[in-house]
Amino acid sequence: MTATHDTASGAHFAFTDRWGGVSAVPYEELNLGGAVGDDPAAVRTNRERAAASLGIDPALVVWMNQVHGREVAVVAGPWAADAELPSVDAVVTARRGLALAVLTADCTPVLLADPVAGVAGAAHAGRPGLVAGVVPAAVEAMVDLGAEPSRIIARTGPAVCGRCYEVPEAMRAEVAGVEPAAYSETSWGTPAVDVTAGVHAQLDRLGVRDRRQSPVCTLESADHFSYRREQTTGRLAGYVWLD
Numbered sequence: 001m002t003a004t005h006d007t008a009s010g011a012h013f014a015f016t017d018r019w020g021g022v023s024a025v026p027y028e029e030l031n032l033g034g035a036v037g038d039d040p041a042a043v044r045t046n047r048e049r050a051a052a053s054l055g056i057d058p059a060l061v062v063w064m065n066q067v068h069g070r071e072v073a074v075v076a077g078p079w080a081a082d083a084e085l086p087s088v089d090a091v092v093t094a095r096r097g098l099a100l101a102v103l104t105a106d107c108t109p110v111l112l113a114d115p116v117a118g119v120a121g122a123a124h125a126g127r128p129g130l131v132a133g134v135v136p137a138a139v140e141a142m143v144d145l146g147a148e149p150s151r152i153i154a155r156t157g158p159a160v161c162g163r164c165y166e167v168p169e170a171m172r173a174e175v176a177g178v179e180p181a182a183y184s185e186t187s188w189g190t191p192a193v194d195v196t197a198g199v200h201a202q203l204d205r206l207g208v209r210d211r212r213q214s215p216v217c218t219l220e221s222a223d224h225f226s227y228r229r230e231q232t233t234g235r236l237a238g239y240v241w242l243d
Helices: 039-052 126-130 133-144 169-178 196-204
Strands: 002-006 011-016 072-075 090-093 097-104 108-114 118-124 153-156 184-187 191-192 210-213 236-242
Touching: 002 126, 011 039, 011 108, 011 153, 039 191, 039 236, 072 133, 090 097, 090 133, 097 108, 097 118, 108 126, 108 196, 108 236, 118 133, 118 236, 126 133, 126 169, 126 196, 133 210, 153 236, 169 184, 169 196, 210 236
Parallel strands: 072 090, 153 210
Antiparallel strands: 002 011, 011 236, 090 118, 097 236, 108 118, 108 153, 184 191
């Protein structure tokens, strides 16, 4: 159901695959996205199962209404049960034990933690978010809470790779004009964008050195949701929290 990466420092990172849930086709099985047309009861059950597999309280997971922007929400606790989720693409917290979640189905999920400061962050970096600078915005918000880039641990999860993310030439030029590291070419020789490479380049310039990247390409992996492959499909989740 989930792949987790824990560090001795007390930072926890987890990325889900699509298996182990109760959603029906085309969201089978572990769809964690609440805005893709799936049965809300199935999504709730899936979120409870994913949290249980990680040993965290599903009531202490913070979700976002992701809109491909660069806005960041600083949170101290979960949203009220009847609250409308804010339209942001990153959340940060200085509360240990509070899990931050990011939903993806080809975009790059970015998980960040400074265990010394007790500050964590999660960001949703698609092509628009990469260009807008959502990851630098998240790091800046973490720094405002006491984090130091040199101490931040960064993990990026399953995402469409630069050899598969075909785009028009003009779009590649636009993205590369902002982040040259995102310039790519498909395996069949057409223009492409490598969002994850762009994210890691941004993190490197910010001074974040402890970085790891998932080897999974969502478009190529049948074990992961891919919007590009399936259009109507579920969402994976990345989680970060601190002891």
